[in-house]
Amino acid sequence: MADKKKIVMNWASACGGCDVSLLDIEEKIFSVLDIADILYWPVAMDFKRQDVLALGPESIDIGLFNGAVRTSEQLEDALMLRERCKVLIAYGACACFGGIPGLANLSDRAGIFEVAYHETPSTVNPEGVNPQTVCRVPEGEVTLPEFFDTVYALNQVVRVDYYLPGCPPTEERILDAVNIIAAYARSGELPPPGTVVASQKALCDECPRVSTRTGARIARINRPHEIIADPGLCFLEQGVLCMGPFTRGGCGGKCINANMPCRGCFGPTERMLDPGAEALSAFGSIVGAGGEDALTIPEMKAAVNSIKDPVGTFYRFTLPTAIINRTLKDGRNKVKK
């Protein structure tokens, strides 16, 4: 008789899609309940943070953590789970690599507040109010968690055992994770630390269009709305940037099947240090008809500049875990005299 495991699921700076994705495995969710007791799942169950805090170190078998870490409260949650969970799994692109909210690292708290509470045209804020972590009200005080300058992936604040990428993870990969939990419940067996629950290969390897990919030079970058893409042809061959070569497979090509190019939510494959940098250098060197020898410098520049928004394209889901993972604040890198 397998020994039932204790599981918790926590959300941090998340959209809720990761939590919903668990429901899309539909009735199979009951097989999770056969092998595990869920001790905490804020969006679905009423156990409270304080119930988790009352548990001793390593008293939970598996913790699933979705969302990035953006506030002091989310950091506390990450620390709380790390201490109490034998196994901690980063669930979804936000927890694994920072995800789309990680694009906020192109700015900082002040920049974000400035836009949200002052610049947006519908905002009426003549007194220049900003939300405060501690605020005096007539009856006493109310508090808000601290909003960090930087968005972090989970493994930047605590040690992570496994990664379940995707935005959100697809049903098939969630079921793989369920099988891992089942094996753990049965025999105590676990995969090696650091395992990513997805394909070991790039998305291109499972893409139905891969046979048409030649790796030829791209004369001009077409933005997705500028052409009607041929559904049988590799996007790169049509001049549309696709992150397939730099992204781990395992998603089932859901975007490609909808005739839209990959944007990289499964993150890099094992061999890649920094998928964005690799994509940048690879695409940078194949854009422009005829090759470098045939191009003048201005022509080369124009070709490369036809890649709009390289950061938002190549680091869409992975900026916080990139080698250069945020913009520095103005003035901070000035040499002091």
Next chain:
Amino acid sequence: MAQKITISPITRLEGHGKIDIFLDDQGNVSDTYFQVVELRGFEKFCQGRPVEELPRIMPKICGVCPGAHHMASSKAADAVYNVKIPTAARKLRELFYNAHIAHSHILHFFALAAPDFIPGAEADPARRNVIGLIDVVGKDVGVEVLKNRGYAQKIQGIIAGHPIHPVASIPGGMSKPLTGDERKEIEQMGRSLVAFAQKSLKIFEDLVLANKKYADLILSDIYHHETYYAGLVDTKGHVNFYDGRIRVVDPRGEEFVTFDAADYLQHIGERVEPWSYLKFPYLKAVGWKGLVDGPESGVYRVNSLARLNVAEGMATPLAQEAYEKFFAFFGRKPVHNTLAFHWARLIENLFACEEVLRLSQDPEITDPKVRTLPTEKPTEGVGVVEAARGTLYHHYITDDQGIVKKVNLIVATVQNNAAMGMSVKKAAGKLIKNGEVDSRLLDMVEMAFRAYDPCLACATHCLPGQMPLEVRLIQQGKPIKTLARNMSK
């Protein structure tokens, strides 16, 4: 010494929230604060992104209503390029979008709202959840809930890629047409959805309306606010989720203003308060008077009840019948009873499901021409849809390359921010007297803002449990009493 009650954590659309209730020396409620404790900064970090990518980035605001952001964003991007999409693309978007609404409404009603009535507020909290609900209505209904929720997700996945974060809608139309086989599959699921939507209304009538205690609760003053209402209506004045003009009615139900999405800045302002990360939208023409109702206050409400209040009726026959029954029950229009949001939601669900079926049978729905390539220079555009939770505005300004310079978003739930705060305060104020608090406070407070469906629904419908709620009575900085809703065991 004043007391403070904290309810934390609660969960909601843009992340996390909590409620602080302050008591005066007599132990009566002096004020309440419904706070949203997170912000992610999309308006800032979408600057510099190509506008055609926003329909794929914006859904990550919310995994419960990603379809609404996908649609509002692509409509704003269409407007930026001033491109008119082919009819088939529009129908495909509408088909997708009605499935999206159906998914959200089914999820909210059965997982979150219904357990307050079935088995009901007085039931053992351990049974006041979807499992307790299934005990009353029968397991076969439970299976149908799961099945039809799944259908609504599958339809979205077929049309737009991923069932959670869709990708197919882009400026100019859709990236892929619908195949004949896909159409057939959707038609079949649509039939099931319509039948299930009718059954859902029947369940509501039999188990809630027919029960005097619940009918009284719905009519009770605890859940009553006389506010303005806003929502999209089509050219005939019918409720429409995908497109239309924004109609606002005053607390007497008279038309206050009807405007095009592009003019929203003339009509809506947003207030910043230092104690919440969430802003407070209000009607500029009336002005911000704080968290109060009445014709002098610019607070307006959105979401299902608001849409029914502003519209002349529903565009489909079964939903129209249900709409008439609804207003006959209250004997007035507008209906100001906050709990009526639930009933209105089920009527809208029927409308959305009828639309899914109708559009799936439209011969043009499989037309391969689903794209118009934009030719005009990009500038500025506003896109608006009715999200399940209310009107959703996306406003983009780009440079002449279509690179985003400015983004403004007014998200559905945010527009109910003031009203939710008011509803929490009223429920708490009616309930807490002389410092006496019992666990019914939790039920009442929860019911007060759950009616607005503030995106709490996302994951609550499959496993036992409701929202995590904890109330602490604090005196001189120390908790003197903890009330916790026990869902464990």
